[in-house]
Amino acid sequence: MSTCLHTLHVDLSTPSSDRSYPILIGRDLLADESIFADILEGRDVILVSNDVVAPIFAARVRGALGSRRRVTEVILRDGEANKTMAAVGDILDAALADRHERGAVMVALGGGVVGDITGFAAACYLRGIDFLQLPTTLLAQVDSSVGGKTGVNHPQGKNMIGAFHQPIAVLIDLQTLHSLPAREFSAGIAEVIKYGLISDIGFFDWLEQSASRLLAREESVLAEAIERSCAVKADVVSADEREGGVRAILNFGHTFGHAIEQVQGYGRWLHGEAVACGMVMAARVSAARGQVPRDFVDRLVALLGRFELPVTPPEDMSVADLMASMAGDKKVVEGRIRFILLAQPGNAVIVDDVSAAEIESACFDRANLD
Known part of the structure; x- marks a missing residue:
């Protein structure tokens, strides 16, 4: 029997439309037929997962979907390296082959990669159909499943091809976290910590x-960590759906992190690991500017260390490598790289005046990082 512990709402209502949706957090939600019946009604489904998640959870989702609807399954290969247009094509091919109409719903069962690919495919199919997020990793539960950012990677940058396409609901089943390897779990914790750093210092203290x-x-x-993380993200997304302003603070650690992922090759570090290192780099630059105490950076490093997350850039990466990658980031505006720094602990700020010399001094002087 399922138990719903928390319910949140992403409020995207306007005078002309209402694309708001619920986030349900609980136990055994993936096996609850009544929840799927309420959300999907009698609509057909394209169920998308990967070759790691599907053998564990797909059967219970199929059971909850019931036998009265048509279900097309698409199993992708696992991993960030497979977050490509080819994967989107696989989903679209399957949906077209089974002649799914506009009333069908794509259902993303997996981590952030599956969610991003499925959401983008849903945005493209028949010029846009609904999709449902069933995130199975901690990182996806607190970050990528909420907010409507979908897309795929390109050799020249992460998430360079995509669309804003909001889900109709997010179902977060805590039972999925027991299957996560320790490294994947810790990668998700990095995104949880981010929310305390950018918006709620009391949450950071609690962590x-x-x-x-x-x-x-x-x-x-x-459940509390996920609920508090999703609450921060839901508030930010409700205020700025398409990242025209305040939503950019959710990228704290990501400008550095995405560059680390690209330069090393997608998959060498997990996304959350790269974000963890990127957050420390942003905090070090913030401290060098006198905006946060240096002992607060030490607290951040210690907390990330509890989860065995990286806190220094890869030894084979140079500042030149980093700057070259960041110059192609989708957040560059008029040729200037936008960074998210800390104005103070628990308060993020957007800047575009961070120099390579500043980054090298704060983040690459190995003698000062020990």
Whole structure:
């Protein structure tokens, strides 16, 4: 029997339309036929997963979808390296082959890669059909499943091809987290920590105090961490759906992190690992500017260390490599790279005046990082 512990709403209502949607957080939600019946009604489904997640969870989702609707399954290859236009093509080919109409719903069962690819395919198919997010990793549950950013990678940059396409709902089943390898779980914690850094210093303090219980994957602590993370993201997305302003603060650590992923080759570091390192780099630059205390950077490094997350750039990466990659980032405006720094702990700010010399001094002087 399922248990819903928290319900949040992403409010995207306007005078002309209402694209708001719920985020449900609980136990055994993936097996609850009544939840799927309420959300999907009698509509047909294109169920998209990958070759790691599907063998674990697809059967229970199929059971919850029931036998009265038509279900087309698409199984993608796992991994960031497979977040490509070819994968989108596989989904579209299957949907077209089974002659799905505009009333069909794409259902993304997996981590952030599956969610991003499926959402983009849904935005493209018949010029846009609905999709449902069933995130199975912590990172996807607190970040990529909420907010409507969809897309794929390109050799010249991460998420360079995509669309804003909001889901009709997000179902977060805590049971999926018990199957996560430790490295994947820790990668998700990086995004959880981000929310405390950019918006809620009290949440950061709570995470420091709760680290041991999070590592033990205690359900009540996980539920609170996910609920508080999603609440911050839902508020930001409701205020700025298409990243015209404040939503950019959600990219804290990501400008550096995306560059690390691209330069190394997608998949060498997990996304959350690259973001963890990127957050420390942004915090170090913020400290060098006198905006946060240096001992706060030490606290961040220590907390990330509890989860065995990287806190220094790869040894084979240079500042020149980093700057070249960031110059092609989709967040560049009029040739200037936008960075998210900390104005103070718990308060992020958008800047475009960070120099290569500043980054090298704060983040690549190995003698000062020990």
